Amino acid sequence: MSLFFIVALPFFGALLPGLMNAAGRAACAGVTFIVSLSAFLGLLTNLPAVLAGEVVLARVDWMPTLGLNFTLMLDGLGFFFALLILGIGLLIIAYARHYLSRDDNMGEFFTYLLLFQGAMVGIVLSDNILLLLIFWELTSLSSFLLIGYWKHLPAGRQGARMALAVTGMGGLAMIGGMLILGQIVGSYDLSVILQNRELIQADPLYLPALLLILLGCFTKSAQFPFHFWLPHAMAAPTPVSAYLHSATMVKAGIFLMARLWPILSGTPEWFAIVTTAGLVTMVLGAVIALFKHDLKALLAFSTVSHLGLITMLLGTGTAFGAMAAVFHILNHATFKAALFMSAGIIDHEAHTRDIRRLGGLRKLMPVTFVIATLAALSMAGIPLLNGFLSKEMMLEEATHTALFGVNWLLPVMATLGSLFSAAYCFRLIGHVFLGPVRDDYPAKPHDPGAGMWLPPGLLIVPVIVIGIAPFVAEPFVKMVTASLLGDAAEVPKAHFKIWHGFVPPLYMSMIATAGGLILLAVFTPMLRFWENTPRPEAKVIFEAIVEAAASLAQKIVLTLHNGAFTRYVAIASVAMIAAGFHAWSTGTSSLPTRSVQAASPVLIAGWAMLVAATCGLVLMHRNRFLSLILIGIVGLMVSIGFVFFSAPDLAMTQFTVEVVTIILLLLALNFLPNHTPVESTVLRRVRDTGVAIAGGLATFALAYHYLLRDAVSTPISEFHLANSYKGGGGTNVVNVILVDFRGFDTYGEIIVLGIAALLIYALTETLLDGPVRARLLNRKPDQPRAGDMHPMMMVVLTRVIMPVVLMVGFYIFLRGHNDPGGGFIAGLVVSIAVVMQYMASGFAWTSARLKYPYHGVIGAGVLIAGLTGIGSWFVGKPFLTSDFTYVRIPPFEKFELATAALFDLGVFLAVVGAVMLSLESFSRLARRAHVVDSEHPMDIDPSRDDLAPEGPDTAKGDV
Amino acid sequence: MELLVASAIGIMTAAGLYLVLRLRTFPVILGMSLLTYAVNVFLFASGRLTIGAPPILRDDVTAYTDPLPQALVLTAIVISFGMTAVVVMIGLGAFLGSNDDHVDDQPDTSTPKSEGQT
Known part of the structure; x- marks a missing residue:
């Protein structure tokens, strides 16, 4: 299927759920599922070409003069992400059909979801960076709608606004970065840009471009210090959290870093910024996640932590790190989406997500227990599950990387992050599912129907299969890695294995797992310590910044735009006069080329009447009927002027318009008071007179200046005069x-x-x-x-x-x-x-x-x-x-x-x-x-x- | 002749600006009409002033005035009627709704929050 269809299907399909809303929930979800499935199958038809190492292209020149072409490209990396977006999307749609309650407007939800899906697919398939930016902003907008889907919840609205503010701001920065990139290379096509690694890295604008692009990536992928919006976005319905905030949207920043990896990575700046941000995010996210009581908040911070891990791997700039990143993206998408859906099931059945109110669900919800436990153990990095493999690779990469010239820093921090990661996974299993069955759940929990547990259940299949037989995923991951690396580096030869022998990563893993179990054992005193430690609250800081920015903007804007029309007019007039004066006094002016034509007495008489009527209008404008008569005279004199200066058409138009305008104003005066009272102070009138005289002098000077000079180039009306009869068949x-x-x-x-x-x-x-x-x-x-x-x-x-x-x-x-x-x-x-x-x-x-x-x-x-x-x-x-x-x-x-x-x-x-x-x-x-x-x-x-x-x-x- | 036309433009602009700066809707509308005249004449005059040479093609005539500014100004005149009518309607609607034909919010009748919204 053409790439255009794959991108267009979700967008056009977005029209359907709203239309199907009346046909019932099953029909509404069904049509969404079919749209998504068609796009998914369309993507799969391109699989043979991608496996053969080809790059599938589809191109339409949109605005070639701006370098904006509608060019789509499908290579291994794009295919990988598109597969995640559409594949997990299918599961999410099936899950959401059962998750949403009868009070929710399902058509609206699925419309937003499909819009989002289309935008995401657009990002990963774009070959033109300007096009990519458009899709990028579309994901911000559609995710805003999805996060705020439950409009009645203040948390949802605030979370949506925060997400939009942060990711939108990053998107703006990224536009700047991308434009710089395009300027350096001279093309906005990714395929061209990716060929110019040396040119870009040697350019003095490389650093600004890098910073701006990373700002976009970090905000989107919730990297420190922009990680705070993601947990607040959890106010969204769980299918949204599972889809956007684990598998897709937050991976957009990662995707872009991977996409631009061949041209941006490998420099000291890239290494220092990306690795550090990733590392801090990983450790910080894991620590905060451990102490969260809301199941979704815990998962949100764990997502932040894992995104940090992937970012750090991309930051190292080695081929092995990139391969580990790709592998972890795959693994994380599977187990994290399954975990989010499990959290949604628990919320749905027990009517609470508070870990402190849960426990003992193992006996009540055995199916959910199995799914969530396997996913959590994979996230903790337990062998025979896929999370273990990529975590080992991460630790392996960490042992070879020296951050700030310190050899031990990265391995220690990585182990610490893994330790906390293991701890919150164990806590999730232990505090939610294990322990005694309680009798004070808000609702009696039990396993949901297959419609809800099957989607996460399906995601557990790759978790186990890849975990036991890593060689299954190896060719695919290496294919994706190859397209990520491009010409910049060779794909590593290393094979995916569960057992590498007694090597440092294994010891680090053992420390992490053991440490995680110990942390869980001493959780209660730890929690007390944590709660007594003062911490900055991101939401408060964010709101203070927004408040400050808004009040500053108000101070500036309200002085100029206070809602008073007269002030606008005064400011606009003075500004225009000043700009004109500046141009006049700094520009060059030629000598007159036309001679002054003599004025006939008729003309002088007409001019005198016009001036008299205009001045009379100003002086007597308080008498509204009189002023109507006077403005009628002005209009008439203008019409006569048109006749005089060879414009009969204009004269006829002006004359007839004059008649209808006067009738119109008379009709209006029927209701309005027929007298204007004296209100303004003398000072104000003097000021207004000053502005008016300055404006009048300015237009007079300008008009007089050009009336005495010929046009600087031949007017195009020569063409009109020559072709009017020949081409248009008319002599007027x-x-x-x-x-x-x-x-x-x-x-x-x-x-x-x-x-x-x-x-x-x-x-x-x-x-x-x-x-x-x-x-x-x-x-x-x-x-x-x-x-x-x-x-x-x-x-x-x-x-x-x-x-x-x-x-x-x-x-x-x-x-x-x-x-x-x-x-x-x-x-x-x-x-x-x-x-x-x-x-x-x-x-x-x-x-x-x-x-x-x-x-x-x-x-x-x-x-x-x-x-x-x-x-x-x-x-x-x-x-x-x-x-x-x-x-x-x-x-x-x-x-x-x-x-x-x-x-x-x-x-x-x-x-x-x-x-x-x-x-x-x-x-x-x-x-x-x-x-x-x-x-x-x-x-x-x-x-x-x-x-x-x-x-x-x-x-x-x-x- | 040029001086007369240029000064007419200037005077109409000045009068229009002064009236636009008034506080009631009706003089503001009149001011805008005057500014419209001034702008139209200004644009028209950009084709330079020619007497007795209308742009109607005749066999024995070779010199014509510039027709393009005329065409532009012709539509401008008609459009400006439409715009004047809209502004008059808005002003009238505001007056009928609040019995007040000030163009700006009056401090005693408005709270700070509603500023800029009416």
């Missing part, structure tokens, strides 16, 4: 640019316009649904209402003018391609025609005669424009390629047919719909309870027999 270049050259832009813009209108509609609906509704309905207008709300003169006039305006709109639309006009302007003109009907005859009368809802009009417009664009696909052209032809139907003259006209029709409809939906929404707010909707077009109708409605009289009562 502006319109051809809109519907043809930059049609995709326009398409986006009509969508934005439609969204804006829908947003207004949605806001209106929200207002009318909420408490505002009652206030609106019982509102007393603050202005006198017109006595004649729907005057006959206006009704007649708008009715008569309607077809004329529609005809004008139609004409403007049609001629748009060759003369000023087009969809935008025609849309605005037609909107005005319709708005006039609303104004004349009222909301109820008009909307009752409305055939199509405005949402539909917007949708139709966007759809027509989009379909026109898609149409060009059918003739093998890119989206929105236009075509035109000339036809002649007698008796008409020859005329042009262009696909661009169809696109323009879409623009037209979208504009009409958007403008009308906005205005209609506003006017819906204005309806009041005590004003009866008139079904007549006008209040006084000479031809009508019945009396005029109550409307006007009631309205008069408001005055």
Whole structure:
């Protein structure tokens, strides 16, 4: 199966559990299992190639310019991890089906689980380090969802947040490291990077890259000093702990260290950092684990300890160490997942995980006892179980490694770690299963159904088989080791054996086992000593750091962003002016190349009106109706300016937009107070004036500067002018640019316009649904209402003018391609025609005669424009390629047919719909309870027999 | 001529900035409209000022004004109407909900926690 499918299956499969939720728990788990199984089998189909030493590749260039390619690679190492992820995943899914209670949303759980699985498989199969980073972050996110799955538990939420903060932070650091790595090599493909060991290690940026990448690995794999998040993540449901926190996610950091081992290892820096961190983690984790009473916490710290062990082995930088690491990853995944599942069974049956409340379960849960004991003994390193073999190899490696130039340091510490490790394993067996049967369990424990004990039971099979016959695993482990080492080192010749003779590791093992038994014997006094020793509490420290960081950020951000809009505007304006001034004063400026054109008296008069209206607006802005008139003048003068400076299309657009904007603001003013009170202090007004004048001077200077200079390079509009008729079939270049050259832009813009209108509609609906509704309905207008709300003169006039305006709109639309006009302007003109009907005859009368809802009009417009664009696909052209032809139907003259006209029709409809939906929404707010909707077009109708409605009289009562 | 257009842009910008810095929604909206005019004219003028040469292709004409800024500004005008309408609606909704048309939270009516959320 293609590697793409193996990665994609869990992601697409993640959609299914949610859909199957209603079909029952068995169906939900079943479909998840099938998805996982398909990916698993797909992986196995690649086994022959991997065994033959080939590297299976699958490649799609995604963003080649960024070096980001969707490249997947499957070699021995990737296969090994993928096998663990998918294989243990299958067992976990089966186990979770029985573990989750009926109150848990199973679909949600399995969706998260599959997302996580896909992300994990993605990490181990990525050939591109940028792609790997994406999957890496996805595991952080999906594990956040899984840890916090029990949303009602505060511990779950806090644990999830802590895990996300720590691993997410590490992930960010790793992005930096990976980018440096890619810069050094010049490629982001792992297969290329792995070939450049010397180049990378000789680079001065090697150390920063190493530190950043290790930060990512250490946080993910819970290495000291970032180990603290893992125990808190144990608030997750046990299947999650077994899957993420023993077999897969915490191994991601290990995987990456193994993956990059050929290029990063072997340097003194690598050895010192990785080995030390691993060693400290191993010993510290083992010591803490011994004194934990929560079964899962004990297992969590033991995981921390074992991850430390693997890290230390990778840190030694020798081929033997790498082989031991691979072997231990395999062994640890089997016995630790089995142990977690056993802990889950005990929790499930006895309703407690507190070791102090357990004991004597041997007789009550014999099956669980056998499974958990075998797994724990393997973890303790007892012969004939797989844990023994890799632990021996670790001790063997330790005896040959001198840390900080001290020969005995590493062996002693490794033995100490093994000793505590043996002790907590013995404690787990002794305090949970052995001893007398108690009668005060929270629930009567008994063995669960086969569905729950079979998954851990299956994991015990390799524990025993490899333990008794290590040669079974040897070829596989050596194959994985070979792909880990790459060209950097040879696979060691040493064979896996139970009996090596009387060698130092055996003595160290014996010391560890004996010491573990002694520690268990003196556990009670040890525990008392431990509990009386003051220790730093990681969670408290973490929360203090988070708190400090948050308050620091708040101090900085809240000074700038205190929620006051005026402050934002002031800061933004001043910053922009300052940046512009800086650029102005430090940049170079050429001499004017254009001569100043003489100003005609007409222009001066227009300018004077514009300036007068603008200044008047500022001075009289407190009178809101007056300011509306003044801003209308400004808009008009701008439109006339457009006409004057050869932009007829713009002038028409500006003019029509002006009309609808003023109507809109009038509708709004209907509700708002019509006077702005004096509130700001004189000082503040002086300050604002200063900012305003500075901004005005800046834009003036900039505009004046470039108006006197030609463009530094030929404008691309030369192309538009030259090709407008030849390529676009239109002589109005502006319109051809809109519907043809930059049609995709326009398409986006009509969508934005439609969204804006829908947003207004949605806001209106929200207002009318909420408490505002009652206030609106019982509102007393603050202005006198017109006595004649729907005057006959206006009704007649708008009715008569309607077809004329529609005809004008139609004409403007049609001629748009060759003369000023087009969809935008025609849309605005037609909107005005319709708005006039609303104004004349009222909301109820008009909307009752409305055939199509405005949402539909917007949708139709966007759809027509989009379909026109898609149409060009059918003739093998890119989206929105236009075509035109000339036809002649007698008796008409020859005329042009262009696909661009169809696109323009879409623009037209979208504009009409958007403008009308906005205005209609506003006017819906204005309806009041005590004003009866008139079904007549006008209040006084000479031809009508019945009396005029109550409307006007009631309205008069408001005055 | 250039001086007149540039100064018009400057004056509209200054007036717009001053109004945007006011404390009530309505003048702020007017200020934004003025800024829109200023920006549109500014962008339009980046095609330089030409009189009597609209970008409508004719057989006997060779010189045209730059059509590209016109096309960009045309859509900008329409979009700015949509955006103005949205802002007006938001301002109106806030006023109808709280009977207060200040753009900023008023210290006496808000607790420190709700700062920046309204």
